[in-house]
Amino acid sequence: MTPEQRLDFDRRRRQKNWAVLGVLVLLVVLFFAISTARVLRG
Numbered sequence: 001m002t003p004e005q006r007l008d009f010d011r012r013r014r015q016k017n018w019a020v021l022g023v024l025v026l027l028v029v030l031f032f033a034i035s036t037a038r039v040l041r042g
Helices: 003-041
Strands: none
Touching: none
């Protein structure tokens, strides 16, 4: 693998990792919001 290919591979991996992190954060926020709403409703 050439250095240019390696840089491209690493860049794509980082983008994918950030996307996965974003989805996980979104799920945590959604779960927290639903849980809070259920507690507040009684």
